[in-house]
Amino acid sequence: xxxxxxxxxxxxxxxxxxxxxxxxxxxxxxxxxxxxxxxxxxxxxxxxxxxxxxxxxxxxxxxxxxxxxxxxxxxxxxxxxxxxxxxxxxxxxxxxxxxxxxxxxxxxxxxxxxxxxxxxxxxxxxxxxxxxxxxxxxxxxxxxxxxxxxxxxxxxxxxxxxxxxxxxxxxxxxxxxxxxxxxxxxxxxxxxxxxxxxxxxxxxxxxxxxxxxxxxxxxxxxxxxxxxxxxxxxxxxxxxxxxxxxxxxxxxxxxxxxxxxxxxxxxxxxxxxxxxxxxxxxxxxxxxxxxxxxxxxxxxxxxxxxxxxxxxxxxxxxxxxxxxxxxxxxxxxxxxxxxxxxxxxxxxxxxxxxxxxxxxxxxxx
Amino acid sequence: xxxxxxxxxxxxxxxxxxxxxxxxxxxxxxxxxxxxxxxxxxxxxxxxxxxxxxxxxxxxxxxxxxxxxxxxxxxxxxxxxxxxxxxxxxxxxxxxxxxxxxxxxxxxxxxxxxxxxxxxxxxxxxxxxxxxxxxxxxxxxxxxxxxxxxxxxxxxxxxxxxxxxxxxxxxxxxxxxxxxxxxxxxxxxxxxxxxxxxxxxxxxxxxxxxxxxxxxxxxxxxxxxxxxxxxxxxxxxxxxxxxxxxxxxxxxxxxxxxxxxxxxxxxxxxxxxxxxxxxxxxxxxxxxxxxxxxxxxxxxxxxxxxxxxxxxxxxxxxxxxxxxxxxxxxxxxxxxxxxxxxxxxxxxxxxxxxxxxxxxxxxxx
Numbered sequence: 146x147x148x149x150x151x152x153x154x155x156x157x158x159x160x161x162x163x164x165x166x167x168x169x170x171x172x173x174x175x176x177x178x179x180x181x182x183x184x185x186x187x188x189x190x191x192x193x194x195x196x197x198x199x200x201x202x203x204x205x206x207x208x209x210x211x212x213x214x215x216x217x218x219x220x221x222x223x224x225x226x227x228x229x230x231x232x233x234x235x236x237x238x239x240x241x242x243x244x245x246x247x248x249x250x251x252x253x254x255x256x257x258x259x260x261x262x263x264x265x266x267x268x269x270x271x272x273x274x275x276x277x278x279x280x281x282x283x284x285x286x287x288x289x290x291x292x293x294x295x296x297x298x299x300x301x302x303x304x305x306x307x308x309x310x311x312x313x314x315x316x317x318x319x320x321x322x323x324x325x326x327x328x329x330x331x332x333x334x335x336x337x338x339x340x341x342x343x344x345x346x347x348x349x350x351x352x353x354x355x356x357x358x359x360x361x362x363x364x365x366x367x368x369x370x371x372x373x374x375x376x377x378x379x380x381x382x383x384x385x386x387x388x389x390x391x392x393x394x395x396x397x398x399x400x401x402x403x404x405x406x407x408x409x410x411x412x413x414x415x416x417x418x419x420x421x422x423x424x425x426x427x428x429x430x431x432x433x434x435x436x437x438x439x440x441x442x443x444x445x446x447x448x449x450x451x452x453x454x455x456x457x458x459x460x461x462x463x464x465x466x467x468x469x470x471x472x473x474x475x476x477x478x479x480x481x482x483x484x485x486x487x488x489x490x491x492x493x494x495x496x497x498x499x500x501x502x503x504x505x506x507x508x509x510x
Numbered sequence: 511x512x513x514x515x516x517x518x519x520x521x522x523x524x525x526x527x528x529x530x531x532x533x534x535x536x537x538x539x540x541x542x543x544x545x546x547x548x549x550x551x552x553x554x555x556x557x558x559x560x561x562x563x564x565x566x567x568x569x570x571x572x573x574x575x576x577x578x579x580x581x582x583x584x585x586x587x588x589x590x591x592x593x594x595x596x597x598x599x600x601x602x603x604x605x606x607x608x609x610x611x612x613x614x615x616x617x618x619x620x621x622x623x624x625x626x627x628x629x630x631x632x633x634x635x636x637x638x639x640x641x642x643x644x645x646x647x648x649x650x651x652x653x654x655x656x657x658x659x660x661x662x663x664x665x666x667x668x669x670x671x672x673x674x675x676x677x678x679x680x681x682x683x684x685x686x687x688x689x690x691x692x693x694x695x696x697x698x699x700x701x702x703x704x705x706x707x708x709x710x711x712x713x714x715x716x717x718x719x720x721x722x723x724x725x726x727x728x729x730x731x732x733x734x735x736x737x738x739x740x741x742x743x744x745x746x747x748x749x750x751x752x753x754x755x756x757x758x759x760x761x762x763x764x765x766x767x768x769x770x771x772x773x774x775x776x777x778x779x780x781x782x783x784x785x786x787x788x789x790x791x792x793x794x795x796x797x798x799x800x801x802x803x804x805x806x807x808x809x810x811x812x813x814x815x816x817x818x819x820x821x822x823x824x825x826x827x828x829x830x831x832x833x834x835x836x837x838x839x840x841x842x843x844x845x846x847x848x849x850x851x852x853x854x855x856x857x858x859x860x861x862x863x864x865x866x867x868x869x870x871x872x873x874x875x
Contacts, residue, residue: 152875233517254767398598401594402619413784482818508852
């Protein structure tokens with residue numbers, strides 16, 4: 146099967162770029178002697194997980210229990226569910242763990258911690274620590290930190306943080322500084338807990354930029370990252386990787402031709418309405434236009450507008466994209482996690498136009 | 511089953527509001543004696559389609575061939591596929607039509623028209639006309655209009671337009687003016703084609719704002735609209751309907767508590783990254799926060815930030831939302847078409863918290 150045989154819009158995953166991205170991250174974390182617990186929230190595919198786990202202990206991170214159930218059913222049972230746990234989900238985790246999974250959960254809430262501490266067969270639980278993102282987590286100096294560990298009792302297994310604010314970094318130096326802040330916050334939390342008499346076996350941190358660029362990881366027992374596998378325009382703009390390292394693009398067909406623009410069949414659903422590059426050095430609209438082989442042959446052409454099923458590609462009239470209706474393009478996305486979520490499979494290529502495999506994804510909740 | 515038994519995040523569809531929205535639109539178009547061909551791209555559900563077709567001839571509009579196949583399999587065979595046709599999709603349509611569907615396609619491209627005209631058993635084809643949106647379609651005065659009809663030959667069945675620019679309207683008067691521009695453009699195109707000797711049985715126009723607010727529809731044979739069924743914050747802001755007419759909301763659980771904000775489990779995937787209300791009179795961030803019963807009990811609380819699986823709800827500290835982890839809220843979305851697309855089902859309520867039905871959707875392509 147060739148790309149031209151695929152139904153558009155669809156995801157094209159270049160296995161060569163994926164393997165290169167995985168090797169780059171594996172090398173970056175190996176320098177520190179810290180294992181990687183890849184975050185599967187982006188790829189949501191067991192084939193990708195197996196490649197990302199090469200040379201690693203085998204633990205993964207997920208963002209939904211649908212992912213946890215899917216990966217456990219494929220034999221990947223060491224799972225960190227990295228979203229604050231609720232009472233209903235605690236019951237679900239208990240059922241999945243009774244069936245063979247080893248899901249670790251997290252909380253930053255004293256009442257939830259007390260509930261977990263009172264359970265029979267409670268899942269191992271990490272305390273979420275805020276290292277500066279201002280999303281979830283208690284501060285490393287917060288009195289609640291010790292209180293939550295005490296409530297958790299035997300279920301307490303360590304601490305975790307996510308420096309999501311690293312995405313606001315715009316240089317490797319900034320990301321290195323944010324990585325050091327992330328490391329300092331989580332090791333400080335671990336230190337306070339140890340002083341209070343708790344064992345802290347897991348000290349987990351990570352985001353793709355900080356995992357890639359941390360100067361050192363002293364005191365960290367594992368690092369998490371996800372978007373690095375596929376990359377996207379936003380990550381390229383902030384310097385996490387290069388523009389040639391975007392492994393997943395959306396294959397799309399031309400559905401209309403106008404002076405200076407083309408209408409294509411990838412719109413807001415196929416690409417998402419994510420506009421993250423609006424705040425990046427270069428604004429790519431809804432995506433960068435590549436040729437059918439994934440090469441940047443069309444200069445500065447971008448998808449300027451995205452309707453539900455229509456995308457408007459604008460190009461420089463001096464360098465027109467001369468394709469008939471039915472002609473193919475590929476669009477590199479702003480934010481790959483959002484884009485891939487609309488699709489149920491990847492069509493895998495090895496640099497060329499031959500489709501060598503089809504890998505499924507798990508979506509929903 | 512009650513709302514509290516549902517896995518979050520999920521879609522809650524209030525059947526009472528849906529029926530009211532359907533009645534309002536049916537009444538608006540009945541004034542003009544023009545049948546409604548509901549656009550199912552928003553709801554993508556046969557249960558909703560059957561309700562929307564009450565009192566109508568039975569034709570529907572779709573935005574993907576996945577929808578066409580799904581609705582045809584449920585006996586709704588009179589289908590307008592309202593996205594410019596490509597050669598590959600023409601083959602798919604021919605197969606579906608041979609199996610019993612009666613899919614009408616559209617084009618604005620002379621080469622595609624010639625291809626369709628040369629087919630055996632070509633599908634009935636409309637020429638897409640641009641009435642001011644600047645997306646797809648030939649202008650009503652364009653010479654290509656007549657040329658395309660000639661190429662289509664016996665497949666030519668009429669003209670269609672979509673005044674998507676009505677979404678830029680900010681008052682009923684503006685929408686009325688845009689509706690009249692849409693009507694004038696498409697009837698002018700039909701008139702030119704008739705002067706050139708073509709029969710023009712179908713003269714199709716529509717968008718929710720123009721269908722709702724058109725002053726008259728002289729010369730129009732059918733009207734299309736879709737988002738009116740569910741409504742959303744953007745449509746409420748531009749005056750298509752009221753804030754109390756939003757039929758679909760996202761049920762979400764609290765996963766974290768902080769001063770002045772809550773963390774919930776509906777993020778960018780559950781709600782979409784659509785920020786259309788940024789350009790509306792009121793900017794709702796990623797959505798308006800309602801209580802678990804769907805009432806606006808939380809004042810101006812909105813979802814300010816959306817990560818992949820985390821939403822940050824901000825509220826006035828003087829009116830805190832006092833819910834524990836696991837507590838429920840509902841979020842009214844900016845743009846319902848984008849939000850519902852991440853979900854595979856609707857949990858249906860009748861104003862209360864009792865779930866009376868579960869309706870599936872068709873997603874993907």
